[in-house]
Amino acid sequence: MQFSVDKNNLLSHIQKVSKVSPTRSTMPILNSILFDIKENQLTLRSSDIEITMNATLNVNGKEDGAVALPTRIIYDIINEAEEGELILSSDTEGACTLKSGKGVFEIMGRPGDEFPSLPKISNFNDVEIENSTLRRMIQKTIIAVSKDELKPALMGVLFQIKRHEIRTVATDGHRLVCLIRQDFQNEAYEGEVIIPVKFLNLLLGYLDSEGTTLLSISENHVKVELDSTVIYSRIIDEHFPDYESVIPKDNDKIISMDLNSLLSTIRRVVIFSNKTTHQISLSLSKNITKISTVNQESRTSADEEVDINYSGDDMVVGYNAEYLKEILRNVDTNNVILKLKSSISACLILPEEQKENEDFTMLLMPIRLNE
């Protein structure tokens, strides 16, 4: 294999694909990037088995071939290389030479055919989504995705796609976010998939521009093509829990309050809370709520009152302040609505008013407080 290419052109593509390379892996080959030359086209590929990314760029090809080079070292040297042309060549064993300016760098790679091939996928259904919609649907829900490897179904965002509606849902069992958009048209596909969070984070990096993205869904995989880059991801083959059954319908204690004053109060109070539980309590009474925390270990405590609109019975309810903060930051209206039923059931957190054609619901389970 041999080719030459401009340093910055290659660097920008390596930066992209290196995001997929796992930091630690039981398969050492995955800690490398595949360089595959066919005529004047270089394909770079990285994979963590679940997710595979392909990026192509035009180069000056001299000899076809493929080599897998260790991600860290190839990234570092190309990052530090002098501006201008780079020449990369390798033999069939994977021994690679990089020439840049007056430098000659020898890198031991692996033969290209040892790198995992692209997933074999057929029967894609293409779903076209506006970039701005897709970005919002991912950003709003991704905060609730679980990190618990023992609950694989919750380690991604559920996409429920219908002809005229698209939903994203995520939950870690303590909180849940569901976003429904009705300004959506698609004739190709109806169904649901759980898409891994890592893929969605990668995808978010490409959704800043206007336009649309084509989400291609097959039985086991999802794929997006973004200019010269293609990302494949395995779909989480698990059953997503029946989330609709836990969204309360009869929460009748309705509170509305200024979002920013609530958030800034919580930020102050949480400084004094227990560092593992982040427990705070909201003592609700007519038109006022007291937000408090007591940390027995460090003997600190905090109390602050916030004005609210509330006319129901007095009630005290505990929350993990970190969860509550994350959820409140997700609200993009000036006021936030909290709907409660009891101190041991889920609280609904809603924007003051829904955007057009949108239904945005968040749920947070409280901490049971014992006196």
Place this chain on the structure above:
Amino acid sequence: MDAFFASIEQRDHSQYRHRPIAVGGEGPRGVVAAASYEARKYGVFSAMPSRTARQKCLDIIFVAPRFDVYKSVSSEIMQIFREYTDLVEPLSLDEAYLDVTINKRGMRSATLIAKEIKSRIKALTRLTASAGISINKFLAKVASGMNKPDGLTVIPPKDVEQFIRQLPIDKFFGVGKVTGAKMKALGIKTGADLLKYEQIDLIRHFGKAGTYFYNVSRGFDDREVKPERIRKSFGAERTFEEDIIQYKMLHDKLKSIAEELGHRLEKYGISGKTVTLKVKYHDFELKTRCAGFSSHKSSSEEIYTITKNLLHSSDLPRKPIRLLGISLSNLNTAENADRNTQLTLEF
């Protein structure tokens, strides 16, 4: 009880009497579970590798343990204790704290109770016991070990201060090899030396235990005798006949340990939020890795998956392993159960 397991074996087998015996396996992995007083003269003690015991005493006789026998003797003894008080806190099969401040017999003297219990144990089991009597757990425990075997040591309130002052530091409960060495490095050889230290300095050197040392050196120990100790962890472990390095075999072993633990957890209805893997290597290096969760774990499958991942932690050395163990802590037991809990959506 004095040399409990070994004494039972000598009682039941006349050929072992007045001979150095060790209860435990003699194989390459064997460990002495108990040594008779004859063996102790040679420097053989419990928890010593059997090989070392053999080196110290060529004539030593190894006797396979009969735990069912020890357990039944143990329950006979505990039964006697409970005739005097319900406040019996067993420390092991053959050792317990008794709070006899108020006792079922209405006896005024703890010393008399101890004498009576000792003679009843002897009559019933033909075994000797040693008793320590004092104003708190710490002193009673130290006293019980003072005149073994068949001892009875009383530290009356008026003697407490003097007793602690002269007490060698390694006789303090909680001072083993490591802490003992640390104490000696600080010039602490007796209780009197310990008294010279401020609480804050002891905490600096010994963490939480610093407060304990500070208090007990002043004769102060307000720990109650708890009839049933609240378990803080629940575990199972296994020493292999041969060291293992292959992951596949380690996985099999881990799985069976997880299953054993899972069964016991199920039996007692216990679950925990922290899972710890213990690995002892062929060179006795000990490593532990733990994982914490927001929800309680108790199923053997979950525990297996978690500990398998821990076993693959990249910072664990890759060398032959002689022992694997799993334990669960942060338990759902009474003390923790009523703490505030993050509630979960019920799908």
